[in-house]
Amino acid sequence: MAPPTNEAEAQLSELAAFKRTSPLYTPEEATIIFVLGGPGSGKGTQCAKIVEDYGFKHLSAGDLLREEQDRPGSQFGDMIRDYIREGNIVPMEVTIQLLENSITAAKEKEGKTQFLIDGFPRKMDQALKFEEVVCPSKFTLFFDCPEEVMEERLLDRGKTSGRSDDNIESIKKRFKTFVETSMPVVEMFEKQGRVVKLSATPPPDKVYEQVKVEFGKHEIALPKRTE
Numbered sequence: 001m002a003p004p005t006n007e008a009e010a011q012l013s014e015l016a017a018f019k020r021t022s023p024l025y026t027p028e029e030a031t032i033i034f035v036l037g038g039p040g041s042g043k044g045t046q047c048a049k050i051v052e053d054y055g056f057k058h059l060s061a062g063d064l065l066r067e068e069q070d071r072p073g074s075q076f077g078d079m080i081r082d083y084i085r086e087g088n089i090v091p092m093e094v095t096i097q098l099l100e101n102s103i104t105a106a107k108e109k110e111g112k113t114q115f116l117i118d119g120f121p122r123k124m125d126q127a128l129k130f131e132e133v134v135c136p137s138k139f140t141l142f143f144d145c146p147e148e149v150m151e152e153r154l155l156d157r158g159k160t161s162g163r164s165d166d167n168i169e170s171i172k173k174r175f176k177t178f179v180e181t182s183m184p185v186v187e188m189f190e191k192q193g194r195v196v197k198l199s200a201t202p203p204p205d206k207v208y209e210q211v212k213v214e215f216g217k218h219e220i221a222l223p224k225r226t227e
Ligand SMILES: Nc1ncnc2c1ncn2[C@@H]1O[C@H](COP(=O)(O)OP(=O)(O)OP(=O)(O)O)[C@@H](O)[C@H]1O
Pocket: 037, 038, 039, 040, 041, 042, 043, 044, 045, 046, 062, 119, 153, 154, 156, 157, 200, 201, 202, 203, 204, 205, 207
C-alpha cells in the first residue's frame, strides 16, 4: 500500500478549480458530452469513432489518471495507483483538475470547442462539482451493456492491455463500484431528461449507427468537408 495517500489527499483542496464558485466555461464556449457505461461497455471504442467523424476532443478520465499516476514527481501517483487497482473512484479534485487542464489546453492549442468526457462523472460529487466549476454538460451518452458481455470483453482486452485492473478480481470490484456509485449519477441525469441511452451489445459499427442517429437528433452536425 502506498504511504503518502493522506498527505496527497490533504493537498486536494488547494487545487485551482476548487477556489471557484461558478463555471469556468459556458455551454456556448464548450460543448461537453459525458460518456458513461460499465467497464468494457465500449465507451473508448465509440469515442474514437466520434472523434474521427465529428472532430470532438476525446478526454478519457481513466487515461488522464493513468498519465498522472505515471508522471515523474506527481504527488498523486501512489494514491491514484491504489484507487485504480481497487476499482475505486479517485477523489474528485484530482480528476476534475486534470479534465479542466486538458479542456483549457485543447481550447487554447487546438481551438477545440467540443469535448467527449469518457468515463466521467463516475460519482455524484464529481457530477455536481464539474458542472458547478468547469462547465454544464449538454447530455450524457450512456452505453447500456450486460455484465457478462462486459466481463468477456475485459478479460479478452486484458490479454494485451497491460492494465492493472483488467483481471477478474479488479473487474468484479469495478462492476460493484459502477452499480453502487456510478449508476445513481446516470439515474440523476435521466430524471433531468439529459441521458441518451443506447444498447452497447451489438458490434461496434452497429452501436455507432445509433450514436449518429442520436447526435442528429441533438443537432450535433458532422463538420463540413473542405476537399
Ligand atoms: N460493440 C462491441 N462489440 C464487441 N467488442 C467490443 C465492442 N465495443 C468494444 N469492444 C471491445 O471491448 C473491449 C472494451 O472496449 P472499450 O475499451 O472501448 O471499453 P470501455 O467502456 O472504454 O472500457 P473501460 O471503461 O474499462 O475503459 C475492447 O477490447 C474493445 O475492442
